[in-house]
Amino acid sequence: MTEQRNRLKRFSAIHRLWHLGLILLFMTLSVTGIAWMYFETPWGRGLANLFGGYSGTLEIHRIVGLVLLAGFTLHILYLVHRIDWSNFPRSLFGPETLVFQWIDVKGFFNHLGWIFGFNKQPRFDRWSWWEKFDYWAVWWGLIIVGVTGLMLYNPVLTSDYMPGWMLNVALWVHRIEAVLAMGHIFTIHFTVEHWRPSSFPFNAAMFDGTMDLQEAKHEHPNWVARLEAEGRLADAIVPPPPVPLRIFYFLFGYSIILLGLFLLVFAIINATLLTLF
């Protein structure tokens, strides 16, 4: 427990709120979307029955999709508000932002080199290249799934603005992007964030907003060094969150992880029962 005393502030309350909202909406969309996609199988129908059959499932899927798009719009407004416009293009770069920079290309190759034992572990600043990738992957996914989802929201209205056969295209694109997003979250994201030996069994940084200082020195050494050089390290040290809260975060996180694994495993098992074309 002693090492827990030194914790570094990593995510603000609003960061964590974005992430929490995304988890809840993404998981609801995953369950209802998979229920609809697997509706011809007993498993899919069973899932859909939890939401009142296919019509209830689709209704929830559509409404939650709209809420997610609204949240995405809010997030963009938040960014517009957060950008330092007086320094505009320059303020987008630097170690504190999530914008991809040359250093991330180097970070990527050095990380790859480290995995295969060619060089030392790269010394990441606040964000490593994969953390930036994870952030922007949500943009790319939401844009694709959002545009096609809006098209499918009201197919009759959509076909006033484009030929109806665009819906054939939209449905497939929506499906593939959704499978890509879920597959990525339920395997790669969970492994990288929670099951790597250095963060196993659960990395609560995105939930309680703090990170163990020792761990930060190891995963983000340049960040800690920079905070120290700027004299901001002492301010960034925070007390550990109360134990009940930590237990709650753990239970919440693991119920989401287990739900994701449940969807993943049963989707794979039932894939053979699915008629796609």
Added chain:
Amino acid sequence: MFIGQKIVCLLGVLLVALPAVGQDMNTPEEMAGTGYFRDQDTLPGAFRFYSQLPGGEGGLWGLGPDRQKISRSSFKMDAHEGVDDFSPELRCQKCHGLQIKDLHGLRMGIACVQCHRNQPVAGIYHYYSSLNPIRRHAYVCAKCHEGATPSFASYMVHEPNPIAPEARTTFPLLYYSIWFMLILAVGVFLFFLPYTAFWWLREFAAKLKGGQDHD
């Protein structure tokens, strides 16, 4: 003699006309329909949706669906005329392997006859067929999709397999966009799954050696 000829003539007319009347008969599913569709498909611009089928340019730079093979039965009043082993008692699924794979049937359990109407099943382009593109939206789709337009009805209910080579000519946009998405998705997994696995192993090895992972 004369009267006899007239009767034959009348019978002839009836013979030609009756099947058409039969095509218009309401099935129970139809009567449950909304019967509602919008006026705008009588507007001049709406016609381009009719002209894309059969065959023609698919719209949107020719990237839309374009039925390459129109079978002769498409224009018949009874599509199964001359199909030797056909009988109305047989399930449609027995012979039409591709058509059972659409989402209306698979997920919503909608029967073929809810769109294709009762026996005799008309060819898609027969003049009186309810699925003829000039009235498909109103006679078929609008039963369940309120306000269906000709544009909406150009949705391919029985879409081709999007990754099959044939789709490149029968539905180019579907083919290209689905291949693009598939390559993107498979590419992401092909890259990240091994990457994450090796990364995990590297950390595990470092842990075994005693946490000296800065080397």
